[in-house]
Amino acid sequence: MAVGGLQAVRDALIFAYAENLIDDEEFALLYDHNRSKPLFQYWKFDEFNLDTWSDVECETELRCEKKDLASLKQSLQIPEELVCQQGTVCTGMEGLCILLKSLAYPCRYTDMAHRFGRSPSDLCLIFNLVLDIVHETHYHRLESWDQPFLTPDQLYTYAQAVHEHGASLQNCFGFVDGTVRPIARPKYHQRIMYNGHKKVHAIKFQSIVLPNGIIGNLSGPYEERRHDSTLLHESGVLPNLRRIAFYNNEPLCLYGDLAYPLGVHLQGPFMEPHLTPEMQEYNRSMSDLRVAVEWMFGNITKYFSFVDFKRQMKINLSAIGKTYVICALLENAHTCLYGNIVSTYFGLPPPSLHVYFW
Secondary structure, eight states: OOTTOHHHHHHHHHHHHHTTSSOHHHHHHHHHHTSOOOSSOGGGSOOOOGGGSOHHHHHHHHSSOGGGHHHHHHHHTOOSEEEOTTSOEEEHHHHHHHHHHHHHSOOOHHHHHHHHOOOHHHHHHHHHHHHHHHHHHHGGGGTOSOOGGGSHHHHHHHHHHHHHTTOSOSSEEEEEEEEEEEOOOOSSOHHHHEETTTTEEEEEEEEEEOTTSOEEEEEEEEETTSOHHHHHHHHTHHHHHHHHOEETTEEOEEEOOTTSOOBTTEEOOOOOSSOOHHHHHHHHHHHHHHHHHHHHHHHHHHHOGGGGOGGGOOTTTSOHHHHHHHHHHHHHHHHHHHOOHHHHHHTOOOOOHHHHTO
């Protein structure tokens, strides 16, 4: 093959044919032999048609019932037509299904071609476009405290539900914790991303879980070496709690583990070397309920397992932080539609899809 690759060979063949150095048959054979051949013949599959998907297939592959896809697309404000930078066009519903299918389980784009009848490069472009649209439109729902489900009346309702389920605190409306998400070993700055305790390279997120099963606040990603107390400071949670976490002029609080500093709006377990029976009971009751935040971290990776496959989590090659944030947002949408273990445990229904994406 010529140094310039297949294109240079084809140009040379055209020149040779024009100069009568080769005849028609030789030109046809040589040109066909040097034609680029796609490794994956995606055009053999039918184009996307949601009507051909069964309810079971939608629930299994998209984590959403077929009847709810239209309302989810509307709530996420995905346009009716999507146009990628290089000109690829698809419907908003197809874009949503590509996003959900990609995040539901770690798979290659070639594994999705039989569902959408598109090339792997087109699927990648559409996935990234929809990911950007959803992130730009709705990221504030995981960051802002000015939400209809975070009003003082709602926070007091959450605190009542937590107390009724055995919490010693009467004013605790939610639980805060950090999660470590393993990633592929980065080429640069490995020390910054390394977790010596778990022996993995990772990024961190801080989450606040409400007893209605909703992730009320998510901040991150952060470098793995950051301490949870540093995450708390940089997330700006405490100033927002001082602003809104009151009911009838009485403070409401979050509950966290030993890593967090104590304050009016943030409580934790007793750490004295010798605990009284009352202190032990307090620690036990709050620890039993704080596991709810772990349930939510588990739900994200359960329904959107893409983020649990660390070999695909490559810094500087993919938007791994943005992807986890969108998975958390989609988990909230999933909770609004079907509930989850946290809302069932505390007996509080989550907000409707319309209320959450107001």
